[in-house]
Amino acid sequence: MSENKIPYKIYLEESEMPKSWYNLRADMKNKPAPLLNPGTLQPMTAEELSGVFCEELVKQELDNDTPYFEIPTEIRDFYKMYRPSPLVRAYCLEEKLGTPAKIYYKFEGNNTSGSHKLNSAIAQAYYAKNQGLKGVTTETGAGQWGTALSMACSYLGLDCKVYMVKCSYEQKPFRREVMKVYGADVTPSPSDTTKVGRRILEEFPGTGGSLGCAISEAVEVATSTEGYRYVLGSVLNQVLLHQSVIGLETKTAMDKYGITPDVIIGCAGGGSNLGGLISPFMGEKLRGERDYRIIAVEPASCPSFTRGEYRYDFCDTGMVCPLAKMYTLGSSFIPSADHAGGLRFHGMSSVLSQLYADGLMEAVSVKQTDVFKAAEEFARVEGILPAPESSHAILAAVNEALKCKETGEEKTILFGLTGTGYFDLVAYEKFHKGEMVNTIPTDEDIRKSLDRLPKV
Amino acid sequence: MSENKIPYKIYLEESEMPKSWYNLRADMKNKPAPLLNPGTLQPMTAEELSGVFCEELVKQELDNDTPYFEIPTEIRDFYKMYRPSPLVRAYCLEEKLGTPAKIYYKFEGNNTSGSHKLNSAIAQAYYAKNQGLKGVTTETGAGQWGTALSMACSYLGLDCKVYMVKCSYEQKPFRREVMKVYGADVTPSPSDTTKVGRRILEEFPGTGGSLGCAISEAVEVATSTEGYRYVLGSVLNQVLLHQSVIGLETKTAMDKYGITPDVIIGCAGGGSNLGGLISPFMGEKLRGERDYRIIAVEPASCPSFTRGEYRYDFCDTGMVCPLAKMYTLGSSFIPSADHAGGLRFHGMSSVLSQLYADGLMEAVSVKQTDVFKAAEEFARVEGILPAPESSHAILAAVNEALKCKETGEEKTILFGLTGTGYFDLVAYEKFHKGEMVNTIPTDEDIRKSLDRLPKV
Known part of the structure; x- marks a missing residue:
């Protein structure tokens, strides 16, 4: 191939990396609904939230108006260790598919956490450190967020307590070991280190744990230990803000080479990657400057956008965390254990939920x-x-590219490879062994789970 | 940190990537000794070698004079998928060490094989495909080479038969699975698919296998199956030639920013990474244009440079492959099972061995x-x-940087992060569990192994 074409990989210069995160909410006409206090069912105040999250992050969580937040130098320096991530032109995939479509993907996997989660982890840890806190607590299932x-x-020299769902802790010893390399304190959940853990262990001595239980333990430790706060890797507005770095880099790289995507595709569990990738493009769409097709791809085994309801629900299975207005399958919904990947969250980011409700994006399962x-x-x-x-995003992108093969359209497809x-x-x-199955919830499964929710 | 400094990561433009490999042998006054036929003990001819390796690779193996070999477009296109690899300025490590030294590393891990091995794998597979062959065979221990x-x-759509040392096959199921994702035929060795395998199985029914045995099986299949050749991931001259892409990219990136390394460090098992990294720098040294300190780092449990002898030896434990003149612990030497990493080869590339014998580089264990x-x-x-x-290279680089801390010297240290x-x-x-031990061979262990070699 000639050297004048678009390169296989576009890396921005360090000086071209974003200096601010972009807050998509500022351009939304219909703002995402606020979190509700699970006790009073009133919007969570900054004061209430600051018992759980550190102050700067509370500000970011609640601010629906400021379009840009400056990225502190220390975070930008950390980003420079593993960013900019490459925007890749999938020449080989295009050739293999025989499609006239042009396929690009933003690859976020070239760091030891193996995913985009690091973009928000460093931000949340930084603000905790900056506030003079000793440490943070969190939960992890598959382990990507915990590793990040x-x-x-x-x-940053901050203490890190991770509650890892017990069955994952046992089945994924390597993930656990990576966290230990990084000095984290990893506890299989449920554990006897918390009240809620002891209660669950007493009731279900042999349980392998659940994400909901791990969240409850992590929150209990954060709110009951001096100098600790709880952090979360997806769903929250602040997380989407930090993840905007993905989309901003992508947009700069595309603009530099005169590329405009027709379709933008991302996998969606809690929405952190998709929300980050689409942010500047959705911003243009919201401001009426340009139109893009935007597609969320979710697993058929946990289809919150395509089969859930748009309503208030708890963010955790234990129903102790604030309620968010979102597309949800109900907080007691647990996707089949047959489902191998992540994207197992019953709900979806409030920001993305509002955009979907407003017809600004599509979803497929x-x-x-x-x-x-x-x-x-x-x-x-x-x-x-x-x-x-x-x-999940690869599959949807391939399907779009194959449609182009049928129609002959030379569409430009962008997807996030998280x-x-x-x-x-x-x-x-x-x-490979042919032992993988597709377990898809019935309408009754989803109905039952939604029916258990309190009316708000 | 200001934007005018050297960036954390230097990525070359696609157009700056090497278009030729550099053949260090062309600049060596004392050429590496030729491979010997194990039967006749005479230098292997091109004809003899072409029964095992494909023709173009035989040429590369034997050519001690041509300084540059053009990289075919197809290989360059493949390189573009995962190269250029970043040259990283280790700002954070420098700060942590409090050293005035400037530390750089060339990071070759950002591809699914997880190492630099892919640089030669694609070249060897390409020439096999180009010659119209059906497939290639090889052995793998830890699995990096097999994956690559x-x-x-x-x-390329070429058949790939990998003989994987049985105990690794069982203990490293993930490595095995990655190879299967890429469609390779992975057989635990010894196996009943070869004569030598059946013979060994009969004699040692419960054996976990060895690299030597896996080589013998792979070579047997290659030489007895129509349309197949054998390929090897290290030691050979051709492999060092392909791996020169590492050093050439590094040199271009350093020249672009006006950086000159004082010390160049690489880990050394068979020598593929070290030989590749140092090639253009060693070229300058050989031509008298510039001087560099060059350090090979080897494990104390398999110390061929620092405790071996410079002599002819077999490349395989089974003593069926050609003999190479190299620093060796004796082909029957097997490093302790306690040794966790790779770098387990009893000998060392003939090119590096000659350079070491000529006092052009140092070695530490x-x-x-x-x-x-x-x-x-x-x-x-x-x-x-x-x-x-x-x-191994990190440790040696840190030690050098700490020396600079003592002396106050602002040396520039470059190492290969493979x-x-x-x-x-x-x-x-x-x-982490404190269960790791250091098993270092005694002088008698090495003596015994060397004494078993035939006199050449």
Whole structure:
């Protein structure tokens, strides 16, 4: 290929990296609904939130008007260690598909946490450190968020307590070990280190734990220990703000080469990656400057956008955290254990939920066997072993590119490749052996879960 | 930090990537000794070699005079998928050490094989494909080379048969699975698919296999199957030629920013990474244009440079492959099973051996517990979980930087960070638990192994 074409990988110069995060909410006509206090069902005040989150993050969480937040120098320096991430032109995938479409992906996997989660982890850890706190607590399921937070805390010299769902702790010893390399204190949940943990252990002595329980333990420790706060890797407005770095870099790189995407695709669990990737593009759309098709891709086993209801719900299974207005399957919904990847959250970011309700984006759900098939094909031609989560976006992008093959349209497709699958090889093995199944909830499953919610 | 400084990561433009490999042998006054036929003990002819390797690679193997070999476009296009690799300024490590030294590392881990091995895998697979062959065979121990070759073959549509040392096959199921994602045929060795495998299985029914045995099986299949050749990931001259891409990119990036290294450090097993990294610098040294200190770092448990003998020896434990003149511990030497990383080869590249014999480079050996300590410290400040192999170089670089701290010298240190440690977490866990030991061979161990060699 000639040297004048668009390169395989576009890396921005360090000086071109974003100096501010972009707050999409500032351009939304219909703002996302506020979090509600689970006791009073009134909007959470800054004061209430500051018992859980550190002050600067409370400000970011509640601010629906300021369009840009300056990224502190220390965070920008940390970003420089693993960013800018490459915007990749998928020449080999295009050739393999025989499509006239031009496919690009923003690859966030080239860091030890293996995903985009590090973008918000360092921000949350930084503000905690800056406030003079001793440490932070969090929960982790698959382990990407826990790893990212461990890395950020280790860098800043902040204590990091991770409650890891017990079955993951036992089944994913490597994820656990990476966190230990970074000095995190990793506790299998439920544990006897918290009241809620002891209560659950007493009631269900052999339980493998759940994300909901791990959240409850992490929140209990944060709110009952001097100098600690709780942090969360997705769903929250502040997380989408930090993740805007993904979209801002993408936009700068595309503008530099005169590329305009027609379709933007991202996988969606809690919404952190998708919200970050689309932010500057959605901003243009909201301001009426340009139009883009934006597609959220979710697993058929946990389809909050495509089969959930737009309403207030708890963010945790334990129903102790604030309520958020979002597309939800009900906080007691637990996706089948057969589902191998992440994206297992019952709800969705309030920001994305509002945009979806306003018809500003689309959503599709895909089956996991199709996802792994796309993942393997992608790995073989693009040389990257993708995370199962990210592969949801790959599949949707491939489907769009194949439509272009039929119609002959030369569309430009952009998708987010959030991370790598090095710690997901048990799932890949299952797929190879033909042991992977698609377990899709029935309407009754979802109805039951939603019916258990309090009316707000 | 200001934007005018040297960036954290230097990425070359696609157009600045090397268009030719550099053949260090062309500038060596004392050429590396030729491979010998194990039957006749005469130098291997091109004809003899072409039964094992494909033709173009035989040419590259034997050519001690041509300074540059053009990189075919197809290989350059593949390189563009995962290269240029970043040259990283280790600002955070420098700060942590409080050293006036400037530390740089060339990071080769940002690809799914997790190491630099892909640079030669794609070249060897390409020439095999170009010659119209059906497939290639190889052996793999830890699995990095097997993974790299699987990726290259999958990309080119070439069949790939990997003989994986049985105990690794069982203990490293994830490595095995990655190769399967890339469609490789992975057989635990010894196996009943070869004569030599069946013979060994009959004699030692419960054996976990060895690299030597896996080589013998891979060579047997290559030489007895129509349309197949054998490929090897290190030691050979051709491999060092392909790996020169590492050094050439590094040199271009350094020249662009006016950086000159005083010390260049690389880990050394068979020599592929070190030979590649140093090539253009050593070229300048050989031509008398500039001087550099060059340091090979090897494990104390397998110290071929520092405690071996410079003589002819077999490249394989089975003593069926050609003999190479090299620093060797004797082909029957097997490093302790306690040694966690790679770098387990009994000998060393003939090119590097000659350079070392001529006093053009130094060598040090380091203990693995010190290596893992350095690895963990590095991970915490630089955000990359390094492979145990690569961490040998980290340790030596840190030691050099600490010397600068004592003397106040502002030396520029460059080292090769060959890969990531995502598949080495069992070893990290052992290290955390304090279960890791240093098993260092006695003089008698080495003597015995050397005494078993035929006199040449």
